[in-house]
Amino acid sequence: MLRAVLLRLSEQRAIGRLLERLRLTRRLVRRFVAGTRAEDAFAVIERVNAEGLLAAITYLGENVRGAATARAAAETYVELLDEVKRRNLACLPSLKLTQLGLDLSESLCLENLKRILEQASAAGTRVWIDMESTAYTERTLAIYERLRSRFPNVACVIQAYLRRSEADVKRLIALGATVRLCKGAYREPPDLAFADKRQVDASYARLQDLLLSPDAIERGVYPAFATHDERLIQRAANRARQLGIAPDRFEIQMLDGIRHDLHAQIRGQGLRLRVLVSYGEAWYGFFVRRLAERPANLLFLFKHLFRP
Numbered sequence: 001m002l003r004a005v006l007l008r009l010s011e012q013r014a015i016g017r018l019l020e021r022l023r024l025t026r027r028l029v030r031r032f033v034a035g036t037r038a039e040d041a042f043a044v045i046e047r048v049n050a051e052g053l054l055a056a057i058t059y060l061g062e063n064v065r066g067a068a069t070a071r072a073a074a075e076t077y078v079e080l081l082d083e084v085k086r087r088n089l090a091c092l093p094s095l096k097l098t099q100l101g102l103d104l105s106e107s108l109c110l111e112n113l114k115r116i117l118e119q120a121s122a123a124g125t126r127v128w129i130d131m132e133s134t135a136y137t138e139r140t141l142a143i144y145e146r147l148r149s150r151f152p153n154v155a156c157v158i159q160a161y162l163r164r165s166e167a168d169v170k171r172l173i174a175l176g177a178t179v180r181l182c183k184g185a186y187r188e189p190p191d192l193a194f195a196d197k198r199q200v201d202a203s204y205a206r207l208q209d210l211l212l213s214p215d216a217i218e219r220g221v222y223p224a225f226a227t228h229d230e231r232l233i234q235r236a237a238n239r240a241r242q243l244g245i246a247p248d249r250f251e252i253q254m255l256d257g258i259r260h261d262l263h264a265q266i267r268g269q270g271l272r273l274r275v276l277v278s279y280g281e282a283w284y285g286f287f288v289r290r291l292a293e294r295p296a297n298l299l300f301l302f303k304h305l306f307r308p
């Protein structure tokens with residue numbers, strides 16, 4: 001119930017614009033967002049890399065309404081790739097198609113995405129395309145499929161809460177795709193997504209088994225298990241060990257600010273762990289989705305709000 005209310009709030013751009021102006025809220029957001037400038041994100045990424053972890057960087061933004069904003073976002077990612085190279089960081093971009101203009105036109109979005117992929121290709125870097133709400137699922141996968149042969153460095157995301165995901169995972173395994181598996185962070189109707197957490201977790205486990213199978217790995221699939229769910233992370237580690245899948249054939253991904261206590265344990269097992277670091281002014285939707293994932297985070301918010 002609270003999750004649904006928060007997810008509805010995350011879609012209210014007017015509230016976002018208001019909150020973005022308040023200095024106080026900005027402070028609260030820092031747990032999940034490195035800051036407003038790329039420099040803030042790079043400071044965190046350097047620390048993450050120094051701890052022996054891989055990183056991903058997201059310049060926050062979604063559902064942009066002007067072509068110039070979409071082009072500027074693409075330009076920012078090109079500059080980030082340059083900076084990653086200059087600083088010699090183990091870091092890749094993770095971006096949203098609606099930030100590159102998918103709501104405006106598919107050709108604009110493709111033009112922007114190709115620019116980033118070309119730059120990343122030259123640097124030998126992968127680019128992860130995030131998955132947004134179901135309004136974009138099919139279009140996002142179609143764009144991924146279309147670009148894969150020209151850009152083998154492109155990667156996509158599957159959300160375990162969607163009823164369609166098992167079919168999508170099978171479709172991606174046949175392609176030998178690079179796939180992040182997450183639970184899913186948007187407000188979706190029950191005919192499209194499992195509403196019950198146990199069903200979502202069970203779906204995640206099923207899809208994890210498909211992606212981490214000898215058949216999938218032989219086809220070249222590279223799965224990334226994006227979750228802070230200790231049980232599912234351990235499940236992936238155990239399964240890979242049992243099947244003799246080498247630890248460099250898959251990775252675990254987590255968001256900066258969540259379950260840092262698990263990092264050492266995951267690395268200690270010789271697993272690859274990537275931490276996604278976000279920055280930018282447009283943090284509202286991302287932040288409220290983090291609150292919705294764990295309503296206990298609201299306590300953290302209130303504690304800060306009422307602190308003298």
Ligand SMILES: Cc1cc2nc3c(=O)[nH]c(=O)nc-3n(C[C@H](O)[C@H](O)[C@H](O)COP(=O)(O)OP(=O)(O)OC[C@H]3O[C@@H](n4cnc5c(N)ncnc54)[C@H](O)[C@@H]3O)c2cc1C
Nearest residue numbers: 130131182183184185226227228229253254255290293294
């Ligand atoms: C690297 C990465 C990339 C992602 N990309 C996408 C994407 O492209 N599309 C998409 O829809 N979703 C994406 N997500 C979000 C994802 O779908 C989930 O909403 C999110 O990861 C929470 O689910 P969980 O797997 O951690 O499991 P949960 O069962 O929600 O959480 C497991 C445990 O993790 C901790 N935890 C989880 N969330 C929080 C939080 N917000 N604050 C504090 N503790 C928390 C708690 O201890 C909780 O018990 C991504 C997540 C990660 C880690």
